[in-house]
Amino acid sequence: MYNNTRMLKVSNLRKDFATIRAVDGVSFEVGRGQIFGLLGRNGAGKTTTIRMVLNILQPDLGEILYNGNPFSEEVRNMVGYLPEERGLYQKSKLISTILYFAQLRGMDSVKATSEALQWLERFELLAYKDKKVDELSKGNQQKVQFICSIIHDPQLVILDEPFAGLDPVNQILFKDIFLELKQRNKAVIFSTHQMDQAERLSDEICLIDHGRVVLAGQVREVKKRYGSNSVHIEYAGDGTFLRSLPGVNNAMMYENSAEVQLEQTYSSQTFLSQIVGRLEITKFELREPSLQSIFIQTVGQTVGEKPAVPA
Amino acid sequence: MNKTLVVAKWEYLEKVRTKAFVIGLFLMPMIIALTSILPGLLAGKEDDATKVIGIVDASGERLDSSLTRRMEKYRLANGNPNYILRPIASGRNVDLAAACAEADDKILVDEIEGYVVIPSTILQDSVIEYRSQDAGDIRLASRLQSNLRTVLLEKKLAVKGLDPALAKILRAPFDVKTVKVSKSGAKEETDFMRTFLSAFIPLMMLFNLFITSGQLLVRSLLDEKSNRIVEVLVSSCKPVELMSGKLLGLCALGLTQIGFWALIAVAAMANFGSMSFPPANQLLLIMIYSVLGYLFYSAIFIALGSPVTTEQEAQQINSYLVLFLILPIALVMPIMLQPNALWVKVLSYIPIFTPTFMVLRLLIKIPSALEIVSTIILLVISTYVMMIAAGRIFRVAILATGKRPGVREVMRWVREG
Numbered sequence A: 001m002y003n004n005t006r007m008l009k010v011s012n013l014r015k016d017f018a019t020i021r022a023v024d025g026v027s028f029e030v031g032r033g034q035i036f037g038l039l040g041r042n043g044a045g046k047t048t049t050i051r052m053v054l055n056i057l058q059p060d061l062g063e064i065l066y067n068g069n070p071f072s073e074e075v076r077n078m079v080g081y082l083p084e085e086r087g088l089y090q091k092s093k094l095i096s097t098i099l100y101f102a103q104l105r106g107m108d109s110v111k112a113t114s115e116a117l118q119w120l121e122r123f124e125l126l127a128y129k130d131k132k133v134d135e136l137s138k139g140n141q142q143k144v145q146f147i148c149s150i151i152h153d154p155q156l157v158i159l160d161e162p163f164a165g166l167d168p169v170n171q172i173l174f175k176d177i178f179l180e181l182k183q184r185n186k187a188v189i190f191s192t193h194q195m196d197q198a199e200r201l202s203d204e205i206c207l208i209d210h211g212r213v214v215l216a217g218q219v220r221e222v223k224k225r226y227g228s229n230s231v232h233i234e235y236a237g238d239g240t241f242l243r244s245l246p247g248v249n250n251a252m253m254y255e256n257s258a259e260v261q262l263e264q265t266y267s268s269q270t271f272l273s274q275i276v277g278r279l280e281i282t283k284f285e286l287r288e289p290s291l292q293s294i295f296i297q298t299v300g301q302t303v304g305e306k307p308a309v310p311a
Numbered sequence B: 001m002n003k004t005l006v007v008a009k010w011e012y013l014e015k016v017r018t019k020a021f022v023i024g025l026f027l028m029p030m031i032i033a034l035t036s037i038l039p040g041l042l043a044g045k046e047d048d049a050t051k052v053i054g055i056v057d058a059s060g061e062r063l064d065s066s067l068t069r070r071m072e073k074y075r076l077a078n079g080n081p082n083y084i085l086r087p088i089a090s091g092r093n094v095d096l097a098a099a100c101a102e103a104d105d106k107i108l109v110d111e112i113e114g115y116v117v118i119p120s121t122i123l124q125d126s127v128i129e130y131r132s133q134d135a136g137d138i139r140l141a142s143r144l145q146s147n148l149r150t151v152l153l154e155k156k157l158a159v160k161g162l163d164p165a166l167a168k169i170l171r172a173p174f175d176v177k178t179v180k181v182s183k184s185g186a187k188e189e190t191d192f193m194r195t196f197l198s199a200f201i202p203l204m205m206l207f208n209l210f211i212t213s214g215q216l217l218v219r220s221l222l223d224e225k226s227n228r229i230v231e232v233l234v235s236s237c238k239p240v241e242l243m244s245g246k247l248l249g250l251c252a253l254g255l256t257q258i259g260f261w262a263l264i265a266v267a268a269m270a271n272f273g274s275m276s277f278p279p280a281n282q283l284l285l286i287m288i289y290s291v292l293g294y295l296f297y298s299a300i301f302i303a304l305g306s307p308v309t310t311e312q313e314a315q316q317i318n319s320y321l322v323l324f325l326i327l328p329i330a331l332v333m334p335i336m337l338q339p340n341a342l343w344v345k346v347l348s349y350i351p352i353f354t355p356t357f358m359v360l361r362l363l364i365k366i367p368s369a370l371e372i373v374s375t376i377i378l379l380v381i382s383t384y385v386m387m388i389a390a391g392r393i394f395r396v397a398i399l400a401t402g403k404r405p406g407v408r409e410v411m412r413w414v415r416e417g
Helices: A046-053 A073-078 A094-104 A109-122 A138-150 A168-183 A195-201 A219-229 A240-244 A268-275 A291-302 B003-016 B019-043 B063-071 B096-108 B138-159 B166-170 B192-226 B229-236 B239-272 B280-305 B311-330 B332-337 B342-348 B354-364 B369-397 B407-416
Strands: A008-017 A020-030 A034-039 A061-066 A079-082 A156-160 A187-192 A204-209 A212-218 A230-236 A248-254 A257-262 A280-286 B051-057 B083-090 B114-118 B129-132 B178-181 B187-190
Touching (some): A020 A204, A020 A212, A034 A046, A034 A168, A034 A195, A046 A187, A073 A079, A094 A138, A094 B003, A094 B229, A109 A138, A138 A156, A204 A291, A212 A219, A212 A291, A219 A230, A219 A291, A257 A268, A257 A291, B003 B192, B003 B239, B019 B192, B019 B239, B051 B063, B051 B096, B063 B083, B063 B114, B083 B096, B096 B114, B129 B138, B138 B166, B192 B229, B192 B280, B192 B354, B239 B280, B239 B369, B280 B354, B311 B354, B342 B354, B342 B369
Parallel strands (some): A034 A187, A079 A156, B051 B114
Antiparallel strands (some): A008 A020, A008 A061, A230 A280, B178 B187
């Protein structure tokens, strides 16, 4: 029975701030051993949702269940959190900062110390353990924060924009640890507006826009839903006319390549015949759309103000 | 470990290391030492070389020779005379202007330090002049004054046909000894300055303690808010655990400070013995008021400080509180003069003044038992209420960013909490 219960079940969350409805009827579930991508543009309501899951904010409406139970004090010790805004005590030592956050999550100091040293070694920060935080580079501070969010071996790890500001080498390091957490049967939620990352990492996604879920499901399934008639081309020449061709629903233009979404019944061969001769085509491929193009397609259509709270 | 204790330990260990705290620890006793001891030391500094002083006597009564005799009694530490008086002109027909001009020249070539002018009218108006480049030698001035008074008295007695030796009896010094009668019936000799200092210094220390810890508290809240550490904190523990942990840590910090100062005070007393220490029951009451005051002010600092979002606002709030806290210090003198005045009693019941006023009154004159009990009860109640209100404000305000909430909104948090 226990295993059938999902780690986190969020139903119908709502949160209003003054005149803005920041989150409006958001529901999703995250299971163990799953990486869950919470996607959306800046200000879509991702962080507010996360804060409610963490019990930092109280929802105006809706329910959050952890292993099938409502929030209790034990939940605090089984979640880990990396906030979007990077902040640490600048004048404190690395090791004591990590120990403080670990003990706040209920770890005893002996266990916390040995874990902290292991993590510092893994992140190549062991030499800095007695340095003050403000002597570290931004990227290294972010590593320390990451350690603080996972040191107590949480069941549920919530990372708000974990890759923002990281160099490629550290992005790989973070990603490896994500996958390890997944293998160790943890539930991982991360929010991002970088779709390529979400695509590579998540098992399931939930796209939020203007406080509402506009797209949700397994990445493969979502792509299949959108990808029945999608073409990827690489070419030389000016491809701006592609958008206005008949049968084209949507086109994502990149430097010398494009992702074109065709109407459901439109033949890709007809489309090809229309561009032959106008562009020097080096590659023409039928494939699933990227999350990026799905994102633009879904969110780009609903540009506008957030709905006001009904009186 | 209990999360409140985790927070308390962190707050204590991180703050006890800060420069601000360490400086405060040493600065306060140093300021007190400087303000209370230094002027005395400076004024009391002995001359280290003999001073040559000229004397112009136009009285015609040979006052200069008796004054010289008396002034030359003073010795330096090495046994040499402190002063040598050199007659410049003497007699009823002295040309004062010429004599003074001559003496002025001697000053300029450093032959004499200065000179005394005894005018012919001395027996009528008892005024002499001392002229020098350095008019600040208070010790010399008072010695001249005192000895001249004796010389004049002897002269006047002689004129009346009385024994000049009577002067010694008439000039015998007398002192008013003030004795503080305390409840226990024990009589304790005191003087005004001593009472003033023994009330003023502990009060300054309390003031410093309240202000330093308040500042530390507001600053750390502000830091945690602006870099959003607070989100991690309140997802890790209950806001009330966070707040009580902070208070506890701060309290420990305050006790460290008091303990350190007490050590210094004990050491100072062992060396100088100039300060009286209040008896144990009085000390206990002082501790009660101090701790309650500490909690009360901390709660105020939390209530006012947690909605703050910028450094400037934090400083503003701080300066308001300083105003309230500094009032009793400004009033030390009037309260000492009339510790039973109605206004003193009334102000003692206003919670924000209670701790400092009562500590001050305990040090000067013990208030009635009724007053002590009722102010403590009132203070306990108001501290409790303030804590609850602060907790409610804290819970909402630590997450608020952007514009500082208005008074009305903060009051709503308190009511709805």
